Amino acid sequence: MKALTVVPGRAGSIELSERPDPEPGTDQLLVDGLALGVCGTDKEIAAGEYGWAPSGSDRLILGHESLGRVRQAPADSGFAAGDLIAGVVRRPDPEPCGACARGEFDMCRNGKYTERGIKERDGYGSQSWVVEPEYAVKLDPNLERVGVLMEPTSVVAKAWEQIRLIGERSWFEPKTALITGAGPIGLLAAMIGVQRGLDVHVLDRVTSGPKPDLVARLGATYHSGTVADVAKQLAPDVILEATGVGQLVFDAMNGTGGYGIVCLTGVSTAGRTLDVDAGAINRQMVLENDVVVGSVNANLRHYTLAAQALAKADPAWLNGLITRRVPIEQFQDAFTARDDDVKVVIALDESQQ
Structure with a gap:
């Protein structure tokens, strides 16, 4: 599969890499990536300003603003093949602190949290990815063209x-x-x-x-x-x-x-x-x-609130926020700002172009 990767701390290292297809665990969803939003955080990581690769790797799969479609799901997960989902970015620290222990991992007190596409966990910038059901949120099927706005929402x-x-x-x-x-x-x-x-x-x-x-x-x-x-x-x-x-x-x-x-x-x-x-x-x-x-980041409760807010919104208005859709092969264009940009999205699947 194709994945957007970077060497954290090294400017100009972003590239489209070939990676093995992910193999889901028995308790994970296998997801076909549809789209990836690009924000200032992604641009700063690509510029070498910060970011941390997973343990044992020198490269990080970029991307935290996700949209995907479930290909395979455990029977008791609450998800099914075909579901439109977004993945949560942050994971609680392993100790955990009091906030993380209570599901408020956006308020982590010791800084040992990890984040997909940012800090010590590969992100969602690949043609397929896996995620635990407890860190995935289902989206209204009508949001297929705009559900990539889930994380900023x-x-x-x-x-x-x-x-x-x-x-x-x-x-x-x-x-x-x-x-x-x-x-x-x-x-x-x-x-x-x-x-x-x-x-x-x-x-x-x-x-x-x-x-x-x-x-x-x-x-x-x-x-x-x-x-x-x-x-x-x-x-x-x-x-x-x-x-x-x-x-x-x-x-x-x-x-x-x-x-x-x-x-x-x-x-x-x-x-x-x-x-x-x-x-x-x-x-x-x-x-x-x-x-x-x-205020920064979000926990699972906030993702649920975001899904509700997006479902209430006018899909045409939401689509107007996405001012450019860039094929994954042309990813560099997504990291070059234009005057009229609002939200730029990388299409991981042809259906999002």
Whole structure:
């Protein structure tokens, strides 16, 4: 079979390799890979910035945004041949820590977790793969063209869960949400916000291309000004920050209404400094009971929530997020950004081209 592999830590080592077909254990699903989403994490691993190969190997099969179809399943697994599925990325640490022991492995406390396609486990970037039933989630059959969005949707499903849990420390009835960034995470966060009945606003710097239209089709409002100006106008109850841009992060922290929640999902680049009025930010957060929380990854519960959210969404809108589908033989094109990209997908099967 063909697999997309990389030597972690070595820039330019990504290649399409021939690998033996996987042989499932008696308790594993054998899956035909359909599609693989490409995100910033994949590009950073391909650039040699981080990543860890499985023990005993110098190469890592890349890919954590999966979509596949079950070819073979154990009789008592809850899955059957033909099921459309996505694989969970993270696995709990072997010790395990208290969070991992309770199924909250996205909150691992000792850092000994592993992740498919990222940290010490081969990913889903191959024409076939295996997965344990307890780390697979079934998708609505109507999502065959867009189910590859499952993993990023699980990330924002978790973020919205965290926002709800924090809000419920007191009376919480949010009305307005501001999403900063109209990439896949921002747009999927906006989708879930709309599904929750919020007045959703999305801020991004571009004024043309697919993003403004995608926001409008959701029934949300698109902005291209500054966070400070838009937040002053809206006084949002919730800001979900999906860019990781330092100045936007601090503007978001200073931009909510009273008892506001800022959820940070964008990962910032280290080594950049900003001049900020830390005293003013602290004063506002304390006096208004504001909260800033970081959120990353997802556990099985969040994947289930993501599957439900995708099943409720308009498949045509979801398909609009996928702006390019690249055959696996042309995988390099997927790692070269274009101005109008939202989500780029590698087609592992011809049906996804």
